[in-house]
Amino acid sequence: MEENLILSENFPELLAQFMDGEFYQIQESRWYDKFEYEGENKYRFLNIVNHTENKSLSEEDSLFFYKFTNAIQSEKYKMDKDGFAVLNISLYPGVEWKNIIEVFQPNFCFFWGVSPSQFGVNINKYKASVHDSIKMLYVDSMNSVFSNSSFKLQLWEQTKPLFGIK
Numbered sequence: 001m002e003e004n005l006i007l008s009e010n011f012p013e014l015l016a017q018f019m020d021g022e023f024y025q026i027q028e029s030r031w032y033d034k035f036e037y038e039g040e041n042k043y044r045f046l047n048i049v050n051h052t053e054n055k056s057l058s059e060e061d062s063l064f065f066y067k068f069t070n071a072i073q074s075e076k077y078k079m080d081k082d083g084f085a086v087l088n089i090s091l092y093p094g095v096e097w098k099n100i101i102e103v104f105q106p107n108f109c110f111f112w113g114v115s116p117s118q119f120g121v122n123i124n125k126y127k128a129s130v131h132d133s134i135k136m137l138y139v140d141s142m143n144s145v146f147s148n149s150s151f152k153l154q155l156w157e158q159t160k161p162l163f164g165i166k
Contacts, residue, residue, distance in 0.1 A: 030094035035103055041085035043077055045069075046106035048087050049142065050114045056086040057142070064146040068155070074164045089114055097121060101132065108162060109134050113141025126151075128158045135162045 038056040047065070049056060057065055065086070072079035085104060089095065097119035100106075116123055116131075116138050123129040129136050137158050145151040159165070 028094050029096050031099050032092055032095055035087055038086040039084040040082040043083040044105055044107040045084040046104045046109045048089050048114050049112045050090045051088050056088045061142040064142055072163050077163050106134050109136045111138040126154045128162050
């Protein structure tokens with residue numbers, strides 16, 4: 001009788017035992033033609049989050065985020081729900097940066113607790129930057145920013161010049 005020697009992908013720790021601890025799990029790149037996101041992306045202001053829920057924002061995060069985006073008002077922008085897009089990156093394993101920018105064509109991109117380096121974008125936390133002609137900001141997760149007044153202040157101080165707010 002022939003045995004099935006394939007280890008289930010649900011038990012990678014068993015595979016690591018057989019290979020003396022040398023086990024690497026590689027995530028393959030995938031191309032997505034469509035993304036589900038919150039907002040309408042009128043101003044091409046992309047916000048990337050990572051939630052285990054299927055929704056883009058939790059209720060608590062939504063309240064903070066809407067207050068934050070409603071404060072973005074200048075001569076060129078009056079931000080509301082039609083102005084931004086919130087993408088929950090956890091729903092799109094293996095997605096690449098070029099896929100995201102092709103679909104969303106962002107002018108602005110905020111990474112909320114999601115490391116931009118996983119997409120090959122190297123920017124510093126709480127420092128407004130430009131990458132591929134896109135104005136970017138990398139901050140802690142919304143929940144962390146919401147609960148820390150120092151993070152909120154840093155977020156706002158870096159956001160104002162990106163949108164031309166005085």
